[in-house]
Amino acid sequence: MSKTILIVDDSMSMRQLVKMTLTGAGHQVIEASDGRDALTKLNGQKINLIISDVNMPNLDGIGLVKEIKNRNEYRFTPIIMLTTESEQGKKAEGQAAGAKAWIVKPFQPQQLLAAVEKLVG
Amino acid sequence: MLNGEQWSQLLQSFLEEGGDLLKQAEECLLVLDGDLADEEAINGLFRAMHTLKGSAGLFSLTPVVAFTHQLESLLMAVRDGERSLTPNLISLMLRCLDELGSMIGRINVETGAVEGNDEVLQTQLLNALAAEMGQGSDSLPTPTAPREGQVQRAPATGEGAWHISLRFSPDLYRNGFDPAAFVRYLSRLGEITHLEVLDENLPDFHQMDPEACYLGMEISLRSASSKAEIEEVFEFILDFCKLRILPPESSLSDYLQLIRELPETDERIGSILVASGLLTEHELNTGLTMQAQGEEPRAPLGSVLVEAGMVAPAVVNAALEKQQVVRERRAQESSLIKVAAHKLDELINLVGELVISAAGAQLQARAHGHSDFIESTQVVNRHVEQIREAALKLRMIEIGDTFNRFHRVVRDVSQELGKKIRLEVRGADTELDKSVTDKIADPLTHLVRNAIDHGIESAEERLAAGKPAEGHLALNAYHESGMIVIEVSDDGRGLNTARIRQKAIDKGLIDPNANLSEHDLHMLIFAAGFSTADSVSNLSGRGVGMDVVRSAIDQLRGTVEIESRPGLGCTFRIRLPLTLAIIEGFLVSLGGEYFVIPLDMVTECMELGDQPLIDGIYGYLNLRGKPLPCIDLSAHFDLPASAVRRRNIVVVSQGRQQAGLIVDQLHGELQTVIKPLGLLFQHLQGISGSTILGSGQVALILDIPSLFRQLQALVDTGASETRSVQNRQELLPRL
Numbered sequence: 034m035s036k037t038i039l040i041v042d043d044s045m046s047m048r049q050l051v052k053m054t055l056t057g058a059g060h061q062v063i064e065a066s067d068g069r070d071a072l073t074k075l076n077g078q079k080i081n082l083i084i085s086d087v088n089m090p091n092l093d094g095i096g097l098v099k100e101i102k103n104r105n106e107y108r109f110t111p112i113i114m115l116t117t118e119s120e121q122g123k124k125a126e127g128q129a130a131g132a133k134a135w136i137v138k139p140f141q142p143q144q145l146l147a148a149v150e151k152l153v154g
Numbered sequence: 155m156l157n158g159e160q161w162s163q164l165l166q167s168f169l170e171e172g173g174d175l176l177k178q179a180e181e182c183l184l185v186l187d188g189d190l191a192d193e194e195a196i197n198g199l200f201r202a203m204h205t206l207k208g209s210a211g212l213f214s215l216t217p218v219v220a221f222t223h224q225l226e227s228l229l230m231a232v233r234d235g236e237r238s239l240t241p242n243l244i245s246l247m248l249r250c251l252d253e254l255g256s257m258i259g260r261i262n263v264e265t266g267a268v269e270g271n272d273e274v275l276q277t278q279l280l281n282a283l284a285a286e287m288g289q290g291s292d293s294l295p296t297p298t299a300p301r302e303g304q305v306q307r308a309p310a311t312g313e314g315a316w317h318i319s320l321r322f323s324p325d326l327y328r329n330g331f332d333p334a335a336f337v338r339y340l341s342r343l344g345e346i347t348h349l350e351v352l353d354e355n356l357p358d359f360h361q362m363d364p365e366a367c368y369l370g371m372e373i374s375l376r377s378a379s380s381k382a383e384i385e386e387v388f389e390f391i392l393d394f395c396k397l398r399i400l401p402p403e404s405s406l407s408d409y410l411q412l413i414r415e416l417p418e419t420d421e422r423i424g425s426i427l428v429a430s431g432l433l434t435e436h437e438l439n440t441g442l443t444m445q446a447q448g449e450e451p452r453a454p455l456g457s458v459l460v461e462a463g464m465v466a467p468a469v470v471n472a473a474l475e476k477q478q479v480v481r482e483r484r485a486q487e488s489s490l491i492k493v494a495a496h497k498l499d500e501l502i503n504l505v506g507e508l509v510i511s512a513a514g515a516q517l518q519a520r521a522h523g524h525s526d527f528i529e530s531t532q533v534v535n536r537h538v539e540q541i542r543e544a545a546l547k548l549r550m551i552e553i554g555d556t557f558n559r560f561h562r563v564v565r566d567v568s569q570e571l572g573k574k575i576r577l578e579v580r581g582a583d584t585e586l587d588k589s590v591t592d593k594i595a596d597p598l599t600h601l602v603r604n605a606i607d608h609g610i611e612s613a614e615e616r617l618a619a620g621k622p623a624e625g626h627l628a629l630n631a632y633h634e635s636g637m638i639v640i641e642v643s644d645d646g647r648g649l650n651t652a653r654i655r656q657k658a659i660d661k662g663l664i665d666p667n668a669n670l671s672e673h674d675l676h677m678l679i680f681a682a683g684f685s686t687a688d689s690v691s692n693l694s695g696r697g698v699g700m701d702v703v704r705s706a707i708d709q710l711r712g713t714v715e716i717e718s719r720p721g722l723g724c725t726f727r728i729r730l731p732l733t734l735a736i737i738e739g740f741l742v743s744l745g746g747e748y749f750v751i752p753l754d755m756v757t758e759c760m761e762l763g764d765q766p767l768i769d770g771i772y773g774y775l776n777l778r779g780k781p782l783p784c785i786d787l788s789a790h791f792d793l794p795a796s797a798v799r800r801r802n803i804v805v806v807s808q809g810r811q812q813a814g815l816i817v818d819q820l821h822g823e824l825q826t827v828i829k830p831l832g833l834l835f836q837h838l839q840g841i842s843g844s845t846i847l848g849s850g851q852v853a854l855i856l857d858i859p860s861l862f863r864q865l866q867a868l869v870d871t872g873a874s875e876t877r878s879v880q881n882r883q884e885l886l887p888r889l
Contacts, residue, residue, distance in 0.1 A: 111330035133329050134390040151390060154335045
């Protein structure tokens, strides 16, 4: 079943990779280049899943999660955080903020798809 | 990544391990040679090949891997009862082991390559093996998937299904999770045969929180996946549900089997369960947390896990059994440490220096007469003594390893000669210095070959002589008064003294009229250039005579004697000092020079009366009614004539020979650290080494066997020509 997924990452190539993986599996993809940009995309449209980087300019991933949890229409939307080994310290903070699914970069596209399926399949 | 040096080190330890494995394999083969159906030996052999193949694979030693692979395949077929062993097959496999040994020996530690690999020979051996098995080598069964590294999962595909029990936490929805998504994903792993949604926790409608989850699920899943794979489906919601995954009833026994077969590396019960795939990492962590939170005294992890419904009680019991086995194995293993021999040598050397300097300190203390000083040096000396003993013990190894290699020698040689011979090994746990063990192996091999070749008769001869057709060869070792005694005895025809005598006369070794005792005749076989075999077989007559055995034993400061009973057998008895590094010595002096006599050769000391020796240097004295041949050492070594008025005799013995050494003064026992003589002095007769005294002075160690031989030579060549042969024999009865 096709889902609408918001990808938040300041890295163009990373967005590209995630987008290709997801569209390949038949999902609709909306892109945002950082947390603040993402918030503007959360404008009432239907979004099934948010995939976000942690380290971003303007508003980082953790800040974004906190904002999302404050928005009534999106507060139950599942979130997948993309993180690196070195950012493991942020994981606890992010989980407390409400991001429960974490994937460590570098990951196999297959891994990402599996996580998407588990959450919104 | 590993650097080159680390790699070489790893490879070096592989080479050592490889040698051990081959030895184990050979032992197993020899056991199988006696009992073709010995299951333990077959398994042992298989394991050795399997391990060797695995380790060789790590180092990309392709030829070794390829070769062991074929052996392993064959052994697997034998183990599984598809093939049976034959004596021919065992002979072939022994040759294969030899080839493996030589392959491993040719591995270059620097490059990690097998140099000059003889593929032709290997192919020949493998073809011969295949022919013996009665089929082409291609059709040898291939071994099952390797077990190294990853543990094989127990098959869960059989009858029955995984049972998954889920109890969601109320927070599930609020965190953005949809249970249905997980269940859908689960169906990718297999077929969900049954799913029941539990809604008994649902509150009344008006009390219900629409954002809370009140549900639970019981799922039956037919799947070949492992427990960990199933758990992974729920990875994101592990914190928001209680998850219990139970293996299919039918595969439980497979798991139990698996637990028993796990490699014995880890002894934690949780690790055992995780390794078997019955418990996931997450469950283990949860269990450990629960255990840590529990009240004192903490419940064992096993019962925590069972109570939480993570594993079945039978599984925990199996894991506990396994743990016990591993612990016992560990206890045995941990009591052994492998140390490079040269490190021990270094330690022994240092201890030697310590002994000398401690003696020096004591000497100083005595010279100064300071009582406190003397006392403390005495304490130091006592400890040095203990250290010396402990250090020497480190070098002691059981002679069993050396003895065991003779099973192979006896087997090969007896087969070649068409004789049936049983080897009996006794006293394998007798300990002696490693360097002595290394040096005694060759002489022993020679004696064993000789016994088989010359000693033990052919089956027909034996039967005619009323003996059992099967010959009996025994190796025996025991300690006797500070020496180790090694016996090689057979029940063959014994030494033929008439033939030895004739041969010796032919070879010009003795005078035709010489009147030799039986014992002297026996000892003639150790003379250089003596060989009694009518036909030189390629076994014992390899151009090296028994004189080589004799000189090897002499070098070890040992002695050898022969006890022959015509028609009944022959025993070679070798006596060796337990160690070569430090010995108990007896210090004497001649004029201003010090000499050490190995204490184990000293039988008694007494004062020399006024009676002079016959020619001033050599002669005999009356020792309790028996003539005792004597040497005046000062004169013998051409030292300045002694000024001491009362001189002493030290009576030394070697085997059954006795002699008196006339010396000036006796100084008593001495811990003698043996220092080899310099190259220039190595050919000195009568001196075997030197040592340094506490005072810093050098003392020479007397080579008693060589002195005995010198005396013997003097008797034979007529240094005392004036006396008749009859008289000389009287004079030096045992020389």
